[in-house]
Amino acid sequence: MQPHKRVMGSRANAKDEAMVKRTSFEGDSCPVARALEAIGDWWSLLIIREALSGQRRFGEFQSKLGMAKNILAARLRALVDHGILATAPASDGSAYQEYVLTPKGRGTFPILVALRQWSEEFDNHPEEIATILVDRKKGRPVRKLELRADDGRLLTQADTTLKLRPAPRRRSA
Amino acid sequence: MQPHKRVMGSRANAKDEAMVKRTSFEGDSCPVARALEAIGDWWSLLIIREALSGQRRFGEFQSKLGMAKNILAARLRALVDHGILATAPASDGSAYQEYVLTPKGRGTFPILVALRQWSEEFDNHPEEIATILVDRKKGRPVRKLELRADDGRLLTQADTTLKLRPAPRRRSA
DNA sequence: TTGTGTGGTTGCATTATAAAACCATAGGCC
DNA sequence: GGCCTATGGTTTTATAATGCAACCACACAA
Numbered sequence: 001m002q003p004h005k006r007v008m009g010s011r012a013n014a015k016d017e018a019m020v021k022r023t024s025f026e027g028d029s030c031p032v033a034r035a036l037e038a039i040g041d042w043w044s045l046l047i048i049r050e051a052l053s054g055q056r057r058f059g060e061f062q063s064k065l066g067m068a069k070n071i072l073a074a075r076l077r078a079l080v081d082h083g084i085l086a087t088a089p090a091s092d093g094s095a096y097q098e099y100v101l102t103p104k105g106r107g108t109f110p111i112l113v114a115l116r117q118w119s120e121e122f123d124n125h126p127e128e129i130a131t132i133l134v135d136r137k138k139g140r141p142v143r144k145l146e147l148r149a150d151d152g153r154l155l156t157q158a159d160t161t162l163k164l165r166p167a168p169r170r171r172s173a
Numbered sequence: 174m175q176p177h178k179r180v181m182g183s184r185a186n187a188k189d190e191a192m193v194k195r196t197s198f199e200g201d202s203c204p205v206a207r208a209l210e211a212i213g214d215w216w217s218l219l220i221i222r223e224a225l226s227g228q229r230r231f232g233e234f235q236s237k238l239g240m241a242k243n244i245l246a247a248r249l250r251a252l253v254d255h256g257i258l259a260t261a262p263a264s265d266g267s268a269y270q271e272y273v274l275t276p277k278g279r280g281t282f283p284i285l286v287a288l289r290q291w292s293e294e295f296d297n298h299p300e301e302i303a304t305i306l307v308d309r310k311k312g313r314p315v316r317k318l319e320l321r322a323d324d325g326r327l328l329t330q331a332d333t334t335l336k337l338r339p340a341p342r343r344r345s346a
Numbered sequence: 347t348t349g350t351g352t353g354g355t356t357g358c359a360t361t362a363t364a365a366a367a368c369c370a371t372a373g374g375c376c
Numbered sequence: 377g378g379c380c381t382a383t384g385g386t387t388t389t390a391t392a393a394t395g396c397a398a399c400c401a402c403a404c405a406a
Contacts, residue, residue, distance in 0.1 A: 142328060158309075161307055
């Protein structure tokens with residue numbers, strides 16, 4: 001008989017609501033956390049990346065990314081729920097469905113660019129990176145993303161601060 | 174005698190090398206995947222975010238983020254291994270250690286800005302976002318991140334393409 | 347009607363994450 | 377020094393997520 005050292009919940013019978021659950025950032029007030037809630041897992045951004053490069057079919061994502069079909073299905077569902085992808089009834093005639101990016105989905109483009117440029121600049125083996133993002137018209141590499149002030153000055157992290165958002169000021173109703 | 178808790182490996186005899194493991198993007202040639210390999214999990218970017226806003230101590234991260242100490246420890250170790258954080262021997266006199274951002278760590282700033290701006294633009298409840306990123310000098314909100322061509326033209330996703338990186342052209346030895 | 351490809355779901359093993367208990371030092375206090 | 381507490385973790389245990397393979401449903405073709 002072990003000294004069952006741990007009383008645990010002691011909630012021997014009740015509802016058993018000690019759910020551990022992978023903490024959600026849904027109600028968090030930090031916009032970074034809120035973004036990660038939607039696309040902060042291992043696969044979502046890669047799916048979006050494929051979608052941005054033109055893939056739309058389940059099988060296309062699956063073969064390009066080499067991921068398990070069940071997680072792909074789960075991720076696609078989550079992305080649709082988050083309004084990042086939408087299901088379109090067809091496109092090539094066949095009665096299958098497709099997954100296309102919504103404006104919200106296409107809006108992730110700067111995130112992907114930022115990730116790419118971070119790898120290009122700091123990766124330990126940048127020579128293993130196969131692709132370059134180029135301006136379509138000239139074919140030349142793009143510049144680094146620029147953060148500018150209202151008046152156009154180029155900003156670094158040190159030039160910025162976080163400020164509390166002013167209260168929404170509700171009308172007295 | 175404990176019921177030897179878990180068969181675990183059970184590597185009874187043969188190969189048993191069917192390890193499932195959470196697929197790694199380490200060797201992937203896509204820079205986005207390579208970035209996600211380092212900071213693509215649930216907590217790393219939030220830890221980096223706290224570090225960028227000045228936190229350095231284990232307890233500070235733990236209390237600000239409200240995460241379990243064991244995962245915080247694991248994440249900090251991983252971030253140090255990836256060269257994003259470094260441990261500094263002290264700073265306030267006490268013999269404890271601190272975690273400070275390396276240049277590679279500070280280089281993630283555009284990623285965080287991109288995530289923030291994506292939330293600001295597309296979140297379903299943007300009124301719940303508490304903070305605004307402002308220019309420190311003027312106190313006014315910053316502009317959206319800008320992607321520009323070599324010659325300064327502002328680019329959208331549709332104006333860009335991926336090109337294969339030219340071979341490194343090794344000298345004949 | 348059988349076959350095949352696409353687009354999934356289900357079952358099971360393994361891994362990661364979470365929460366809480368535990369532990370090892372460091373520093374302060376007497 | 378001996379005791380206390382705070383800090384900074386590690387260990388233990390439980391639950392959720394992931395990965396793989398097998399299975400299944402339907403569309404379409406022969």
